[in-house]
Amino acid sequence: MFANRRTAALSAAGALALAGCGAAPVSRERAPAIDRAAAVTAGTQAAVVHGWGPVVAGDEFNYAGPPDPAKWKVYAGPGHAGKGIRSPNAIAVGGGVVTLSGDAAGTTGGMSARFANQQYGRWEARMRTSVRDLQYHPVLILWPNNNSSPTCAEVDYAEGTANTTLIRFNLHHACSGPGFQTRAARPLDTTQWHNYAVEWTPAGITGYLDGSLWFVDTNPAHQPTVGMHQTVQLDWFPNGTPTKPSQMQVDWIRVYK
Secondary structure (H helix, E strand, O other): OHHHHHHHHHHHHHOHHHOOOOOOOOOOOOOOOOOOOOOOOOOOOHHHHOOOOOEEEEEOOOOOEOOOOOOEEEOOEEOHHHOOEEOHHHEEEEOOEEEEEEOOOOEEOEEEEOOOOEOOEEEEEEEEEOOOOOOEEEEEEEEEHHHOOOOOOEEEEEEOOOOOOEEEEEEEOOOOOOOOEEEEEEEOOOOOOEEEEEEEEOOEEEEEEOOEEEEEEOOHHHOOOOOEEEEEEEEEOOOOOOOOOEEEEEEEEEEEO
């Protein structure tokens, strides 16, 4: 999976200059819009429960239009594993959230943070999805800076899969082999707002879901050896059947020291 995402990320990074000038438009067939009303509550946050202190970087998405170019690189180019298209037109900020849409043809969105490109830290994000097609996988990732890691490091601290009733945490710590990742999974209604967090220290990587611990890996051999940064992606995994347009939304992303 890392190799596939890496190919897509490199292609997208190389095509960023195309954004807004010739990028493939999103199909007219769109996902049913998610109600963009602000969440009634911010929910239980790991940052509050565990006293992470002040926010040092991130995005509250309290503006309208494309993602802030000072904070985000928006993908423009081939989709995940070279399938479909990543288009800047598939991402929009409004109503206090950023919405990534995927259409019936596999045109979808992704973006990479310019902020907090660092080794170690704490990240937390509030996310929900539409009643999505099993071929669209929402994912919050810590990705290697410069798209390069000798161990193919990737921290998927919230990843939807073809099983739409689950959310997963996947820590990729090797480029191949039967034990290339450490995993956790929880049954979850992802159409509701939930808070996902990851804490990366020299002691290991810890994942939180709505403030509660759900993933720990303290094996020194499993820790990334390079700096990482946030990405937000709605990945398309076509299986040959018709795809139902789908969406994911992020209310905010916050980074702590």
